[in-house]
Amino acid sequence: MPALLELDEVRAGYGQTSVLHGVSMSVEEGQIVSLLGANGAGKTTTLRSVTGGVHWSGDIRFSGRSLKHLSTEDVVRCGIAHVPEGRGILTELTVDENLRLGSYLRKGDVRKDYDRVFEYFPVLRERRRLSASTLSGGEQQMLAVARALLMRPRLMLLDEPSLGLAPMVVRAIFEIIRTINQADGVAVFLVEQNARLALELSSQAYVLEVGRVAVSGASSDLMGKESVRRSYLGY
Amino acid sequence: MQALIQQVISGIASGGIFASLALALVLIYNAMGLVNFAQGEMAMFATFIAFTLIDRGLSYWIAFPVTLVIAFAGGVLIQRVVIRPVERAPVLTLVIITLGMATLINGLAGFIWGYVPRSIPSPFSVGTYSVLGAVVSYQDIGVIAISAVVLLLIYLLLQRTTIGLTMRAAAHHPEASRLLGVRVSWMLALGWGLAAAVGAVSGIMVAPVLFLEPNMMQAIIVYAFAAAVLGGIESPLGAVVGGVIVGVTVNLAGALPFVGGDLELAVALAIIIAVLLVRPNGLFGRPSVRRV
Numbered sequence: 001m002p003a004l005l006e007l008d009e010v011r012a013g014y015g016q017t018s019v020l021h022g023v024s025m026s027v028e029e030g031q032i033v034s035l036l037g038a039n040g041a042g043k044t045t046t047l048r049s050v051t052g053g054v055h056w057s058g059d060i061r062f063s064g065r066s067l068k069h070l071s072t073e074d075v076v077r078c079g080i081a082h083v084p085e086g087r088g089i090l091t092e093l094t095v096d097e098n099l100r101l102g103s104y105l106r107k108g109d110v111r112k113d114y115d116r117v118f119e120y121f122p123v124l125r126e127r128r129r130l131s132a133s134t135l136s137g138g139e140q141q142m143l144a145v146a147r148a149l150l151m152r153p154r155l156m157l158l159d160e161p162s163l164g165l166a167p168m169v170v171r172a173i174f175e176i177i178r179t180i181n182q183a184d185g186v187a188v189f190l191v192e193q194n195a196r197l198a199l200e201l202s203s204q205a206y207v208l209e210v211g212r213v214a215v216s217g218a219s220s221d222l223m224g225k226e227s228v229r230r231s232y233l234g235y
Numbered sequence: 236m237q238a239l240i241q242q243v244i245s246g247i248a249s250g251g252i253f254a255s256l257a258l259a260l261v262l263i264y265n266a267m268g269l270v271n272f273a274q275g276e277m278a279m280f281a282t283f284i285a286f287t288l289i290d291r292g293l294s295y296w297i298a299f300p301v302t303l304v305i306a307f308a309g310g311v312l313i314q315r316v317v318i319r320p321v322e323r324a325p326v327l328t329l330v331i332i333t334l335g336m337a338t339l340i341n342g343l344a345g346f347i348w349g350y351v352p353r354s355i356p357s358p359f360s361v362g363t364y365s366v367l368g369a370v371v372s373y374q375d376i377g378v379i380a381i382s383a384v385v386l387l388l389i390y391l392l393l394q395r396t397t398i399g400l401t402m403r404a405a406a407h408h409p410e411a412s413r414l415l416g417v418r419v420s421w422m423l424a425l426g427w428g429l430a431a432a433v434g435a436v437s438g439i440m441v442a443p444v445l446f447l448e449p450n451m452m453q454a455i456i457v458y459a460f461a462a463a464v465l466g467g468i469e470s471p472l473g474a475v476v477g478g479v480i481v482g483v484t485v486n487l488a489g490a491l492p493f494v495g496g497d498l499e500l501a502v503a504l505a506i507i508i509a510v511l512l513v514r515p516n517g518l519f520g521r522p523s524v525r526r527v
Contacts (some may be wrong), residue, residue, distance in 0.1 A: 051414060072413040081414075088411035090404055101404055101415045104397050151415070 002064045004029045004187050005050065005080075005155055012042075012049045012056035019045040021211040022058065027155065027204075032181050032188040034198035034219065037208035043191040044085050046208070047157045050189075051075050051082045062155070077105065081153035085160060087144040091133035095124055098132050098143055102150035110150065117146045120176050138169035145173065149180060155187045156180075162194050170194070174201055199223045240369035242486050248375035249458075250482025251382025252437045256452075256459035257466065257474035258389065259434035264468050265406040266426035267318065269329050273336035274434050275456030277313075279449060280340050281306040281435035282442050283348050286355060295358040299439060303432045310431025314424040322420075344449040352446035378440050385436050386475050389429070393471065402426055454500055458485065461503040465510050467520025476518060481506060 003026035012020040019042045027033045035043050049056040052072040060067045067075050076082065081102075090098055099117070103110045118125040121142040127135060135143060141161055148156055158177070162170040178201060180186050192198035199205055199219040207215040207228070215228050222228050256278060263271040271277075281302055288298035317336065321328060359377035363370045393399035404412040405422035412419050437459070438452060445451050462481045466473020481503060488494045488502045510517060 053410070053414075073416050073418050076414060076416040084411070084414060088408075088414055090408045090411055092407040093400075093404065097400055097404075100397070100400060101412070101417070104401065105416050147415070 002061065003027060004031075004063055005189065006059075006061045007046070007049070008059040008061070010046070010049055010056050010058040010060060012045050012054050014054065019211050020049065020056070023206075023208070023211070023213050025206050025213065025216070027187050027189050029154070030181070030185040030187055031204060032177075032190060032202040033204045033206070034190045034192055034202035035206050035208065036192060036195050036198060037214075039193075040210075041208040042211045043208055044159055047082065047084075047159055047189065047191055050157060051080060053084075076151075079152075079154040080157065081148035081151045081155070082157040083144045083148050083159060083161065085163075087140050089132050089135075089140045089143055091131070093132055094128070095130055095132050095135065095143060096128045098147055099124070099128075099150055102147035106150070106152060113150055113152070117149055120149075120179070121146050138165050138173075141165060141169075141173060145176065145180075149184075149186075153186060155189065157189050157191075159191045160193060161190075162192060162197065170197065177201065196223075237367075237369045238490075239487075240367055241371065242490050243483055244366060244369065244371050244379075245375050246483030246486030247479055248378040248382075248482070249486060250462075250479035251379050251386075252441045252455065252478075253458040253462045253482050254475045254478025255382055255385060255433050255437035255440070256455060257462035257478045258386065258471055259430040259437070260459055260463045261466075261468060261471050261474045262426050262430040262433070264463070265403075266423045266430075267322070267329065269326060269333070270460070270463075270468070271430070272330070272333040272456075273340060274430065275452035275459070276337045276340040276344075276449075277306070277310070277431050278434035278438035278455075279452045280344050281309070281431070282355075282438035282447060282451070283344055285435075285439050286353070286442070286447055287348075289355075295356075299358075302439065303435055306435035307428040307432040310428040311424045313431070314427035318427070319420065319424075341449050348449070350448055352448040355442040355447050357443035374443065381436070381440060385433065389433060390471070392429075398425070402429075457500060458482075458503045461506045461510075463517075464507050465517055467517030469521070470517065470519035473517055473519030 005027040007023055007025045009022045009024055010020055011018060011022050023046065035046060037043050045054055048054045050060055052070060052075050062078055062080060090101065103113065123139055124143060124146055127139065132140065132143060145161065161173055174197060177188060181188055190198055190202060199222060202219045205216065205219045205222050206213050215222065256274060259274050260270055284305055285298050285302040288301060289295055317332065321332060357374050359373040362373050364373065364376060393403060401417045402422045402425055405417050405419040406426060409419045437455065441455055442451065458481055462477035463474050465480060466477030484506065485499050485502050489496055489499045494502065
């Protein structure tokens with residue numbers, strides 16, 4: 001039984017600059033895996049490789065199927081929801097329209113999913129008719145997660161959900177990520193600057209250092225290792 | 236007073252024509268961040284197709300929708316064949332390409348149909364109707380009605396359907412839309428098709444007023460630019476409002492003794508300059524913010 005997501009010696013970069021120098025990782029079905037590392041280590045590039053936002057070589061497989069020749073649209077349609085850096089909110093559209101873009105490819109009744117999303121994020125129900133540009137940073141992050149959830153993915157890629165948010169909002173969003181993972185069995189591949197928070201949430205973790213996997217293992221082990229904490233995680 | 240009402244109503248009719256072409260410009264501006272200078276020529280070409288169909292014995296009311304379908308397909312084809320390969324090219328390259336297309340389509344129409352102006356029969360019977368004491372031609376009423384219906388249909392398509400939603404998403408946020416599974420490239424092609432069809436409406440509407448010949452749309456496209464700029468080049472609603480304002484203004488100005496028909500085009504250009512000086516984002520445009 002192959003892992004849900006497997007990266008096999010992936011190299012990627014932008015133009016002449018290579019960012020990833022052969023990284024191998026895997027995310028099992030229903031698992032939360034965090035990807036840590038300093039700025040510029042290649043965390044975002046790793047996620048962007050999966051959804052084809054950057055040219056890569058090596059191999060990336062999603063439930064056994066290679067994503068090599070798939071366009072971004074087709075990767076997403078396989079069941080991967082990617083909440084990108086900067087959240088990817090369509091600010092020209094309303095909150096409701098953003099949510100509809102999450103569910104428009106789904107067949108069948110999606111009303112239950114909307115009910116649940118609004119249960120997680122009641123503020124989105126209140127703001128449904130408003131332009132998404134009027135939302136605060138935290139609300140936009142909620143909208144991004146809600147929209148990803150409406151896609152009913154098997155795997156969610158989250159790029160720094162805590163960026164620029166107040167600690168209380170971050171706690172709330174991480175709590176909901178945990179709930180989503182437990183209730184729906186959605187696997188989560190989480191990029192985070194806030195290492196402590198990410199390690200608490202995830203079961204496995206990888207630490208990137210200038211485009212290579214420096215350390216990997218169970219999150220609880222990484223948290224416990226004094227040397228790892230001090231040299232890579234900065235707390 | 237009656238003369239004023241009369242001029243206003245006939246201005247609204249011209250406005251409907253300008254609005255359709257302006258809307259076509261806006262649709263493509265949103266899809267590729269650029270004004271399509273070939274829009275008028277594409278509309279002219281479609282009008283010739285409509286004329287040919289009518290000439291072969293098709294009724295006007297069948298030729299009209301058939302032409303729109305052909306124009307739509309033509310627009311999609313142009314996007315796939317000409318525009319898509321240079322999608323990421325610098326803006327200036329794209330400007331030159333649309334200008335080149337304008338010249339090419341103009342020459343092609345001249346090659347096929349010749350440069351002799353032809354008069355096109357109006358689908359509306361000759362006659363007038365009295366509105367508040369003013370005399371209004373059936374032609375004007377018909378043009379207003381058809382423009383209104385077409386613009387309403389486009390509005391409903393863009394605002395009320397899923398395909399319209401994905402088209403708007405693709406136009407404004409291509410990268411984020413891809414991550415939601417939107418086939419951005421095809422949505423842009425649909426935008427081109429839609430623009431070509433709406434533009435064709437303006438050509439077919441204006442042909443009975445002017446004479447049909449390859450240079451027919453060259454004045455109309457200036458009015459459409461004025462309308463699009465006035466409304467805010469990114470706003471479909473702005474294009475429609477701008478179209479009507481430009482239509483009425485130009486018509487009223489044309490009725491003034493010291494402006495007359497000769498200076499009507501100058502009025503449109505004056506509107507463009509005035510808007511760019513006073514309110515560069517137009518009536519409905521949002522100020523563009525760029526991070527440096």
